[in-house]
Amino acid sequence: MTKNKSGKNIKVSVIMSLYNVELYMRTAIESVLNQTLSEIELICVNDGSTDYSLATAQEYAEKNERITVLSYEESKGQAYARNRGMDIAKGKYIGFVDGDDWVEPDMFEKLYENAEKNNSDISFCAAALYNELLQKCDFQNTYYNMSLIPADFDNKVFSHKDTKKLLTGSINVALWNKIYRTDFMNKNKIRFPEYFIYEDMPFFYDAWFKAERISLIRDYGYFYRINRSGSTMSKVGNKVLDRVEMVALTYEMFKELPYFDEIKTNVAAWIIDDLFHRYTLVETRYRKEFFFLMKKMFKNLDLNGVDMEELSKCYCFKEYQNCINMKYEDFTGTLTDTYVKAKQTKQELESEMKASNYKVQTFYENIINEIKTEHERNLKAQEALLKDAYEKRLQSELERRKG
Numbered sequence: 001m002t003k004n005k006s007g008k009n010i011k012v013s014v015i016m017s018l019y020n021v022e023l024y025m026r027t028a029i030e031s032v033l034n035q036t037l038s039e040i041e042l043i044c045v046n047d048g049s050t051d052y053s054l055a056t057a058q059e060y061a062e063k064n065e066r067i068t069v070l071s072y073e074e075s076k077g078q079a080y081a082r083n084r085g086m087d088i089a090k091g092k093y094i095g096f097v098d099g100d101d102w103v104e105p106d107m108f109e110k111l112y113e114n115a116e117k118n119n120s121d122i123s124f125c126a127a128a129l130y131n132e133l134l135q136k137c138d139f140q141n142t143y144y145n146m147s148l149i150p151a152d153f154d155n156k157v158f159s160h161k162d163t164k165k166l167l168t169g170s171i172n173v174a175l176w177n178k179i180y181r182t183d184f185m186n187k188n189k190i191r192f193p194e195y196f197i198y199e200d201m202p203f204f205y206d207a208w209f210k211a212e213r214i215s216l217i218r219d220y221g222y223f224y225r226i227n228r229s230g231s232t233m234s235k236v237g238n239k240v241l242d243r244v245e246m247v248a249l250t251y252e253m254f255k256e257l258p259y260f261d262e263i264k265t266n267v268a269a270w271i272i273d274d275l276f277h278r279y280t281l282v283e284t285r286y287r288k289e290f291f292f293l294m295k296k297m298f299k300n301l302d303l304n305g306v307d308m309e310e311l312s313k314c315y316c317f318k319e320y321q322n323c324i325n326m327k328y329e330d331f332t333g334t335l336t337d338t339y340v341k342a343k344q345t346k347q348e349l350e351s352e353m354k355a356s357n358y359k360v361q362t363f364y365e366n367i368i369n370e371i372k373t374e375h376e377r378n379l380k381a382q383e384a385l386l387k388d389a390y391e392k393r394l395q396s397e398l399e400r401r402k403g
Contacts, residue, residue: 011039012108012179013091017081018046018053021099024225025053029060029067031102037109042067043085044099048075053099079192079199086191093123093179100225101130101176107221111179114217118157121211124178125221133227139220143172146218157213164263167254168270173204177222180207197239198246205253238286243278244293247271248300255302265307269314272298276316276323280335291328298324 014032018025032042044057044067054071061067070084086094093115097103107125115123127144130137142148148170153162163171180190188210192199208214254260254267275294282290298320303311311317322334 009039010041010091011037011112012093012095013041013043013085013089013182014095014097014108015043015045015082015085015089016097016099017078017085018044018049018057018099019075019078019081020049020051020053022049022052022056024100024228025056027102028097028099029057031105032097032108033060033064033066034105035103035108036106037112040066040108041089041091043089044069045081045085046071047078047081048072077195077197077199079194079196079203083191083194086185089182092182094182094185095179096176097222098176098224100228102223104219104221104223107219108179110217110219110221114215115179115181118213118215120157120213120215121181121184122178122207122214123216124214125217125219127172127174127177127222127224128220130223130225131227132225137223143169144174144177144224145220146216149216153216154218157215159212159214160209160257161259163208164259165266167205167208167263168266171208173201174224175200175203176224184211193246193249196242196246198243201246202249202253205250209253209257237283238289240278240282240286241290241293244275244290244297247275248297251297251301261305264302264305265310268301268303268306269311269317271301272311272317272320273315276319288328291323291331295323 016025016028016032021028029042029044032040042064044061046054046057046069054069057067057069061069068088070081070088072081082096093112095108095111111123111125114120126146128137128139129141129144139145149166160167184190185207188207190203190207190210192203251267251271254263257263260267275297279287279290279294314320319335322331326334
């Protein structure tokens, strides 16, 4: 464990990648600096931001010796930024906080104590979603609140072999509600695949499959901001195609597991549902290319020994069959329930957005009206002062002339 400038051992290195998050990053930074665990270093990595993210990080670094700032003029992606942070991390454990999120004051202390108590390679906690659009926090999302993980895993140490049935949808693959033992990560050369998005998935499974000791706490520690304007995921463009490659990379990791044959049906169903769900969200101009990448991935699935009756129960099995057997033009005409539901979800979101926009518009209109009222009040006051001064000067001039 390396000591910081004050001579204290660094227990957790927190890596924060920054890309145009100046509106949110003060909350993120202060939530780390105000942790009950003081032996923390914060590594801020500016990924080519064009706003004041770098200046803000440097401002904090000048006042707090626990902060180190790395900066790159051109954006190389979150994976690159996080890897450079990991390369210089001095803490016994590594954690991640995105520049637009925040953490509970005691999250890292609880995770650290849990990891130390259990000699864990990975320790993780529950997370909540904060909907920026609706200004509302969601604690009920089962993927993040850990309710899909049985109570059998509480107060014990386990490995991926114990989580066979939970690997495809029950344990969230996010990196930020976890801490990782630094020497474990370095020894196994676990890093993010660079220049891709959706890099969390292969990173998570690489670490999860190599970890021998994993433990958890069910306390809420992390708050993940969603539906933020300008976020990485809101402007993916053709990078959405990376999803297929990241799924393919992860699939190769699954195939190396000694118990792959036991879970290959679940893995295949998970890949089918995941990719088709992504397909429904792809911009029209990229959908055809995504289709062919998805078709190739589907054809590469190892279905030898797969329970086809069970696989046919997966949500998008009909679409999977059509994708395999049809041309793109024919395939687009077969989309029924799944695509309609995706569109319905989008319509609902747009409706919520209109309500939120109206709320924001009303808020700013009220501010503008208040400013106008204050301005008019000031003008009247100035007019009254000028009138009074004019009358006094006029009276004085009249008196001078009489004299």
